[in-house]
Amino acid sequence: MGSSSQPAKASGTYRIGGDLQVDRLGYGAMQLTGPGVWGDPKDPAEAVRVLRRAYELGVTFIDTADSYGPFVSELLIREALHPYADDLVIATKAGLTRSGPGDWRPVGRPEYLRQQCELSLRHLGVESIGLYQLHRIDAKVPLEDQLGELALLQQEGKIRHIGLSEVTVAQIEAAQRITPIVSVQNLYNLADRSAEDVLDHCERHDLAFIPWFPIATGNLAKPGGPLDAIATGHDATPAQLALAWLLRRSPVMLPIPGTSSVGHLEENVAAAQVQLTDEEYDALAKAA
Numbered sequence: 001m002g003s004s005s006q007p008a009k010a011s012g013t014y015r016i017g018g019d020l021q022v023d024r025l026g027y028g029a030m031q032l033t034g035p036g037v038w039g040d041p042k043d044p045a046e047a048v049r050v051l052r053r054a055y056e057l058g059v060t061f062i063d064t065a066d067s068y069g070p071f072v073s074e075l076l077i078r079e080a081l082h083p084y085a086d087d088l089v090i091a092t093k094a095g096l097t098r099s100g101p102g103d104w105r106p107v108g109r110p111e112y113l114r115q116q117c118e119l120s121l122r123h124l125g126v127e128s129i130g131l132y133q134l135h136r137i138d139a140k141v142p143l144e145d146q147l148g149e150l151a152l153l154q155q156e157g158k159i160r161h162i163g164l165s166e167v168t169v170a171q172i173e174a175a176q177r178i179t180p181i182v183s184v185q186n187l188y189n190l191a192d193r194s195a196e197d198v199l200d201h202c203e204r205h206d207l208a209f210i211p212w213f214p215i216a217t218g219n220l221a222k223p224g225g226p227l228d229a230i231a232t233g234h235d236a237t238p239a240q241l242a243l244a245w246l247l248r249r250s251p252v253m254l255p256i257p258g259t260s261s262v263g264h265l266e267e268n269v270a271a272a273q274v275q276l277t278d279e280e281y282d283a284l285a286k287a288a
Contacts, residue, residue: 006058011247011272014254016061016208017161017182020130022089024247025272026061027054027265028212028256029073036101037068041260044076051080053262055088057269063185063210063256065093065135066116066123067104074123082125091131091183091210092120093165095138095146108138110149117153131183133163137171144178151179163208169201183208183254190227190242190288191218203250214246214255215239215268218288226287230280236271243271245284 011025032047041047064073094116096104150162163183175181186195188211202209220227221238246255257268
């Protein structure tokens with residue numbers, strides 16, 4: 001269990017790819033950018049404080065992407081945390097290009113993915129990336145070409161493990177026939193469990209499941225709603241309960257709540273210490 005000074009430790013551990021051990025409650029660095037995930041944050045110093053505080057609180061898994069900013073998030077991570085602690089795993093992604101705020105377009109051409117990997121290595125200040133994720137499968141490029149290039153980068157020692165994002169079970173299986181996949185990052189939260197079959201597949205095959213947008217609660221948090229009632233009993237917020245529910249849902253679950261404020265970060269990480277009873281867990285699952 002985590003100490004009060006490092007609450008993230010209470011979330012338990014998971015070994016990504018069987019060898020990269022992380023505390024299960026991580027941090028997603030998408031919000032450390034300007035509006036529309038574009039450009040610099042309005043308070044870069046606070047962004048640096050958030051990243052340093054996350055590690056102080058016991059977070060050892062930070063998820064980012066080349067497209068956040070673009071590159072702003074990776075450069076802030078380097079500024080805040082380089083040289084990196086031995087137990088810190090930084091995961092990044094490539095495969096979505098940006099042409100402006102809120103605009104995202106898949107590009108999976110091998111030469112593009114290679115370029116972005118080289119840039120991420122430079123921006124993060126590392127010789128190898130622990131977990132490198134294909135941010136989206138590009139329908140215009142054969143999957144063998146996209147993942148084949150990542151496998152080459154892996155053979156060259158530039159990345160350690162390969163992950164996928166926003167995929168179906170069939171796509172995971174197709175990818176596994178090309179190269180070993182260790183993680184999947186899909187939209188999943190208490191209010192939107194449309195990726196349930198993907199989560200079940202990950203659990204059966206011991207793949208890390210990284211739910212993005214993990215603390216969406218929909219109408220569940222409204223006054224008198226199920227989250228509201230249980231939250232009162234735990235002296236917790238609905239967002240903390242949503243994270244506690246995810247951690248309880250599966251041992252392969254690695255939630256990565258993101259925020260640009262230290263106060264909100266501390267609240268999110270404290271969720272690792274919320275212990276739901278079986279009845280509470282089931283009530284929240286049924287309510288959604």
